[in-house]
Amino acid sequence: MGGWKSPSDLHARREEPVPQTSAPKPGHTDPAIIRNFCIIAHIDHGKSTLADRMLQLTGVVGEREAKAQYLDRMDIERERGITIKSQAVRMPWTVTEEAAAEHDIEAGPGTYVLNMIDTPGHVDFTYEVSRSLEACEAAILLVDAAQGIEAQTLANLYLAMGADLHIIPVLNKIDLPSANVEKYALELANLVGCEPEDVLLTSAKTGVGVETLLNEIVKQVPAPVGDADAPARALIFDSVYDTYRGVVTYVRVVDGSLKHRDRIKMMSTGAVHEMLEVGVISPEPMKATELGVGETGYLITGVKDVRQSRVGDTVTSQHHGASKPLGGYAHPNPMVYAGLYPIDGDQYPELRDALEKLQLNDASLTYEPETSGALGFGFRCGFLGLLHMEITRERLEREFDLDLISTAPNVVYDVVMEDGTQLTVTNPSEYPDGKIAEVREPIVNATILAPSDYIGTIMELCQSKRGTMLGMDYLSEDRVEMRYTLPMGEIAFDFFDQLKSKTKGYASLNYERSGEQAADLVKVDILLQGEPVDAFSAIIHRDAAYSYGVMMAGKLKELIPRQQFEVPIQAAIGARVIARENIRAIRKDVLAKCYGGDITRKRKLLEKQKEGKKRMKMVGRVEVPQEAFVAALSTTAPAEKTGKK
Structure with missing residues (x-):
């Protein structure tokens, strides 16, 4: 969600955006003029660019503040050009008399409140999308006019249909030379079940058709339905930890209202808090006196314990509160597991705290402590996919200043x-x-x-x-x-x-x-000097076991420095060795000082060296430098290769 400003940022001079009109204040908004919608699409079809254009047209972002992918707040999102976290924004939009007549808008001219959620497009972040859909009444299905319908387009469409949302089909990037508007409009119409002429045409980059789209949102998106006089009920759809303010909770109000200084109760945990601040995101946090039916916004209670604000929970009033909670979210099951270990063992407590805070912001992340003989203390983490794994590791390293090793990913058997x-x-x-x-x-x-x-x-x-x-x-x-x-x-x-x-x-x-x-799966162990190294073990199909063993043995031979004695690297299934490499011993020239003289003198020195090496071999363990673990695991782990999908 939107990043909170540090005190230095808050005092920085910046030009305030000039709103297009005076938008209705939060908490005093008639649900009839609220339109809650999200944008769903395949990765790189222009969701974030369309969101940028809407922010500019509605006046909530001024010319000086405008930048590409405005809602992608994290550095990783901007570097990779992908959306990882959903972002909710409140925008005012005025429908003129001409526009109301042209688009046949029954509600008529006036200023409307549009609550937009920009969602991720990658398959690993589908859980983020499913949570965003619960806070909306409609979804804009965006398709690239040059590429057409992609796999994730279908997946997100089925999610939206499953949530019973109204679908608005939109063809984006119509300004591209390779755009094939007629062909893909027909494809999209067949998919959604409408006529090709009902598909809206836009170019988020140039702004063509975006104004029409905003008017169509007012026309097509149903207003939120809820009982303003009923006990307050709000669904938590995201939360984030802020160093200065504690837990910031994002909610969609369904019934009643949440007022500043009210005492609220979390229905799943029974925890009671006083609301220190309520407000909306537009696109920076804006304080309000209350949040009414159909509004999306944030609550701050000053709570520091991240476990007390669970995504999917229902917020209600402490006194005369609701008796029945709202339907939450089906918790996602991790698909891929990997171990995360701090390179410096002293950072273990920091890693534990960082995972706890990140889990609040990413409800699909799971973790539990584990110990490795080779890597020390760490955590076994569950992820929804490889990109999710790589992004999590990168966020831990950047946001919490940690140095981590991740083991090769594997699934649950x-x-x-x-x-x-x-x-x-x-x-x-x-x-x-x-x-x-x-x-x-x-x-x-x-x-x-x-x-x-x-x-x-x-x-x-x-x-x-x-x-x-x-x-x-x-x-x-x-x-x-x-x-x-x-x-x-x-x-x-x-x-x-x-x-x-x-x-x-x-x-x-x-x-x-x-x-x-x-x-037919087997466990392949990697042995150094006859001892298994748990960090390199893998569960693999029997047909692929030999190639994995050969690859790992060859890689470790290059990475592990030579010792005073010969080190065998073996790949084994149970007691059967399937691959082997040898790291040759460092050979010290003990005869360097022995020039001339009898041969028995030389032999005596060589025998002495031989005895010493044999004794070392019996008691000595192989020294594997930390860099070898990092290099071997990062190259066997596909996350390094498959991250930028």
Whole structure:
């Protein structure tokens, strides 16, 4: 959500945006003039640019303050050009008499309040999108006029339809030379179930059609429905930790109103707080006296404990409060697990506090403490995907000034032993040694959209990743939708990279969890001097175990410095070694000073050296520098490669 200003920023001189009109004040707003909507689309189809143009047209951002991707507040978002966190903004919009007549707006001319939520487009942040939809009555479905419908377009559309939202189809980037407006307008109309002429045409970059879109939002989006006289009920759809103010909670009011200095109760935890501040985001925080029916805004209670403001909880009044909470959110199950360890062991308490604060801002992140013989104390973290994992690690390093190592990502396996015992394995070190009857791995239903020229290439790739085809449909003459069942463990590695490179970047991928299947999986251990190093272990399909073993042994041979004795690096499945490399010993020339003289003198020195090395080999452990762990794990972990999707 919107970043709060530090005291130095608050006193900095800046030009206040000149609003287009005096917008109705928060808390005194008739729900009939409120329009709550979000923008959903595939990644890079222009959501954030369209949001920028709306902010400028409605006057909430002045010319001096305007910048590209205004709502992408995090440095990572701006660097990568992706939206990670949803952003809610309140904007005033005046409908003139001419516009009301032209667009046939029943409510007539006047100033309306538009509450817009800009959502992420990447599959790993679908949970952010699903939460945003709960705070809206309608969704703008944005499609690139040069690329057409992509996999995530369909996924977000089904989410919006599932939430029973009104859909406004919009074709963006119509100013591009490669734009094919007629073709994709027809595609979009067939998908939404409207006529091609009902699809709105815009160019967020140049501003063409955005004014029309704002008028259509006023016309098409239903006003929020709620009982202003009922006990207050508001749904928490996000929260963020601020160093100066404590927990800042973002809510959508459904019934009643929340007033400044009211005492409120969190219905799931029963915690009671006094509201020190209420307000709206427009696009910076603006104080208000109260929040009424249909409004989205923020609450500050001065609470420092992040666990007391849970996303999906219902806020009500302490006295004469509501008895029934609002429907919350289905909590997402992590798809990928990885260990996060501080390079400096003293930073463990800081990492724990940082994860707690980040979890408030990212409700889909899970973590629990774990210990590694090689890496020390750390946390086993659950993520929704590889990009989610990489972004989380990067946010921890930037926002909390930590240096971290992440282990290779893996998925959750269910292991059934021959005696009937069932185990859930989230970490290769938990993999049992006894007789195993069956190993079950998570599978996903994947949807791939691509030009029909690449059907053979995609089928070949999916088959190599143990995929099963479910079906195939042509969206148009040259675009095809392919549906596959794939093991999550195969997608968690380099699947996306390979898909993009084999289709020259034209294919798009979306996936969702769909159950489990039995598979022939084995645990590959990496042994140094006969001792397993838990950080390098992996659970892999038997067919890929040999290539993983050879790759890791070769990599460690390059990374680990030579010791005083020879070090064997072995990859093993149980007691069977499947790959081996040797790190040769450092050879000290003990005969350097022994010039001339009898040969027995030289032999005596060599035998003495040999005895010393043998003794060292018995008691000595291999020294693996921290840099070797970082290099080996970052190169085996695909997050480094698949981050920028």
